[in-house]
Amino acid sequence: MSTPDRMAGRHADPDLSVIIPVGMHYDDLGEMHEMFLAPCRENGWDAEFLFLVHGEHPGLEATLADLEGRPGVRVVRVAKTYDESAALSEGFRRARGALVATLPAYHSVEPSGLAPMMAAVAEGADCAIAVRSGRRDPSFNRLQSALFHRVASWAAGRKLRDITNGARVMRREVARETVLYGAQHRYLPILLLARGCRLVEVEVPQSGRERKLRIFGPATYLNRFVDLVAIFFLLRFTQRPLRFFGAGGALFALLGVLLCLWLSWERLVGGVPLADRPALLLGLLLIVLGVQTASIGLLGELVVHLHARRGMPPLAEEIGDDQPAGAVGAAGLRPGSASPPGAQP
Amino acid sequence: MEAVILEVVGVLDRLGHSWEIVAVDDGSTDATLARLVSLRGQQPGVRVLRLRHNAGQTAAVQAGFDACRGRWVVSMDGDGQNDPEGIPLLLQQLAAGHDLVCGWRERRQDHLIRRKVPSWVANRLIGRLSGVRIKDNGCSLKAYSGDLLRRMRLYSDQHRFIPALASLEGARIAEVPVPHRARMAGVSKYGLSRIYKVLADVITLVALRHAVHRPAAVFLAPGVVAAAIGLAGATFLAWAALAAGRPLVVAGGFGFLLLYLAGHLALLALVAELARAVVPESAAAGQGKVRRTSEGMA
Numbered sequence: 001m002s003t004p005d006r007m008a009g010r011h012a013d014p015d016l017s018v019i020i021p022v023g024m025h026y027d028d029l030g031e032m033h034e035m036f037l038a039p040c041r042e043n044g045w046d047a048e049f050l051f052l053v054h055g056e057h058p059g060l061e062a063t064l065a066d067l068e069g070r071p072g073v074r075v076v077r078v079a080k081t082y083d084e085s086a087a088l089s090e091g092f093r094r095a096r097g098a099l100v101a102t103l104p105a106y107h108s109v110e111p112s113g114l115a116p117m118m119a120a121v122a123e124g125a126d127c128a129i130a131v132r133s134g135r136r137d138p139s140f141n142r143l144q145s146a147l148f149h150r151v152a153s154w155a156a157g158r159k160l161r162d163i164t165n166g167a168r169v170m171r172r173e174v175a176r177e178t179v180l181y182g183a184q185h186r187y188l189p190i191l192l193l194a195r196g197c198r199l200v201e202v203e204v205p206q207s208g209r210e211r212k213l214r215i216f217g218p219a220t221y222l223n224r225f226v227d228l229v230a231i232f233f234l235l236r237f238t239q240r241p242l243r244f245f246g247a248g249g250a251l252f253a254l255l256g257v258l259l260c261l262w263l264s265w266e267r268l269v270g271g272v273p274l275a276d277r278p279a280l281l282l283g284l285l286l287i288v289l290g291v292q293t294a295s296i297g298l299l300g301e302l303v304v305h306l307h308a309r310r311g312m313p314p315l316a317e318e319i320g321d322d323q324p325a326g327a328v329g330a331a332g333l334r335p336g337s338a339s340p341p342g343a344q345p
Numbered sequence: 346m347e348a349v350i351l352e353v354v355g356v357l358d359r360l361g362h363s364w365e366i367v368a369v370d371d372g373s374t375d376a377t378l379a380r381l382v383s384l385r386g387q388q389p390g391v392r393v394l395r396l397r398h399n400a401g402q403t404a405a406v407q408a409g410f411d412a413c414r415g416r417w418v419v420s421m422d423g424d425g426q427n428d429p430e431g432i433p434l435l436l437q438q439l440a441a442g443h444d445l446v447c448g449w450r451e452r453r454q455d456h457l458i459r460r461k462v463p464s465w466v467a468n469r470l471i472g473r474l475s476g477v478r479i480k481d482n483g484c485s486l487k488a489y490s491g492d493l494l495r496r497m498r499l500y501s502d503q504h505r506f507i508p509a510l511a512s513l514e515g516a517r518i519a520e521v522p523v524p525h526r527a528r529m530a531g532v533s534k535y536g537l538s539r540i541y542k543v544l545a546d547v548i549t550l551v552a553l554r555h556a557v558h559r560p561a562a563v564f565l566a567p568g569v570v571a572a573a574i575g576l577a578g579a580t581f582l583a584w585a586a587l588a589a590g591r592p593l594v595v596a597g598g599f600g601f602l603l604l605y606l607a608g609h610l611a612l613l614a615l616v617a618e619l620a621r622a623v624v625p626e627s628a629a630a631g632q633g634k635v636r637r638t639s640e641g642m643a
Contacts, residue, residue, distance in 0.1 A: 196396070240501045275596065288602050298564075308500055314397075
């Protein structure tokens with residue numbers, strides 16, 4: 001898209017959009033901007049920086065005013081109720097660069113890591129995520145991160161080493177199709193994998209300043225776990241909820257039916273009266289539970305079916321006219337809905 | 346793959362309509378894709394789509410539907426088991442006023458036990474439960490009116506149920522025998538997990554058939570049955586317990602559990618109605634039958 005636009009003399013798109021959501025935790029934003037601007041200057045990339053400020057930060061106004069005055073910087077103050085996922089989605093919508101990078105608002109990776117991540121995307125990946133190498137933060141951080149990634153890798157069906165790190169680079173098309181809510185910003189790599197994106201992990205030196213011990217309250221750990229369960233369900237069963245609920249429902253109902261059959265057998269053959277056997281209630285309870293579970297699955301199917309034709313990202317990419325045969329790479333593909341080649345008369 | 350496409354080109358050229366061929370690459374090797382791309386260079390009517398990832402047959406079919414622009418659309422497998430000579434047979438039926446024409450592999454060239462028998466059972470089951478009696482749901486060679494396609498959106502593994510889903514949209518469906526050849530590659534078996542999946546999908550389909558139009562009824566009807574069983578059973582158990590001079594705990598529990606289930610289903614019925622009501626008419630499935638325009642069927 002960018003090349004013909006440039007030739008037509010329209011406003012040129014930057015090479016790179018850097019999205020920085022600013023929420024509860026942030027370091028010196030002015031310094032961060034300069035640090036990450038350096039590799040862009042060095043490599044001659046035309047970069048725009050988007051700071052998406054969510055929440056109330058009266059102490060930050062002076063810094064933001066300073067940032068707004070710098071060329072290539074946009075500061076967007078999103079509504080107070082926005083969380084990080086919503087702020088990121090807003091950033092994806094506004095980004096104009098051919099590549100879109102996201103960075104946390106605090107020191108996490110060294111700026112030198114930007115170049116290899118961008119290279120990975122240029123080589124055909126849809127998204128590159130940073131894996132902090134040479135970690136020097138407290139060992140407790142690393143221990144809990146390792147445990148978390150065990151579970152996350154299992155949910156994703158692929159080994160992942162550092163998904164919660166906010167440093168990521170993706171193609172603009174991928175960013176444009178990404179709308180996040182709730183805690184999904186943390187699990188973006190898993191969601192992208194489920195969408196069929198080519199995801200690569202790039203080892204990037206950890207920022208020397210990331211030393212803070214991260215111990216959270218029990219509510220945080222519980223939330224992370226609940227989020228993972230939700231993601232696990234969404235990844236596998238979004239389009240087929242009955243396969244999930246139906247399995248549980250069938251199991252319960254089957255146990256209940258077997259129990260009731262056995263009781264009926266005893267009543268009919270052995271003459272044991274049913275009227276004072278609590279086991280009958282257990283059998284019945286299991287059947288009721290089974291029907292309940294399955295019926296919730298059916299309701300899910302109805303909702304999915306009714307919404308099936310809304311807001312789905314394109315399934316395929318059409319290999320375009322501008323692409324010479326043989327040189328098929330991510331860069332030469334475009335969404336299937338975009339102008340198809342002329343049909344035969 | 347190229348051989349199949351060239352064969353199709355031959356048949357289409359003979360028919361004298363304008364045409365396009367949309368090849369959907371389902372995450373195959375790069376070599377296949379490169380060959381398709383080079384074929385595209387030689388044949389201007391050929392378009393090549395690549396699926397985002399190996400997302401399965403349904404996604405591949407739907408991706409093709411999304412991209413194609415024909416007034417009539419034909420779908421077929423790329424492995425050569427569908428003989429392109431079947432295409433004119435299908436188009437005749439479209440011209441006769443049908444919205445969906447299914448190919449029927451009358452003399453199927455497949456393994457009897459591994460494929461034909463399970464397929465016969467599945468087709469009978471789907472036909473019975475969905476109300477659309479088609480002898481061969483699994484044949485990929487089908488023809489559609491463009492109007493119908495733009496109303497349907499397949500997901501999950503719904504390619505197996507295209508006739509039933511089309512009938513939800515009010516399509517007029519026909520079935521014609523088409524020539525079938527032995528597939529060149531690919532073996533798939535009906536494992537236990539596959540049977541479970543198909544079964545769950547069939548139950549969904551049966552529920553959807555009613556739920557799309559009257560969502561509450563799907564949940565209310567079994568709810569009423571549960572309530573009736575609960576009341577009748579509780580009465581009987583109470584009578585038996587009283588006659589024997591035993592406490593009424595079990596009778597009370599029986600009635601309570603089934604009435605509880607009925608209440609649960611009634612509440613779900615309301616949520617189902619709600620879910621249906623908030624979907625705009627234009628986006629809802631099964632709304633508005635397929636419309637026939639004067640130039641729609643030449």
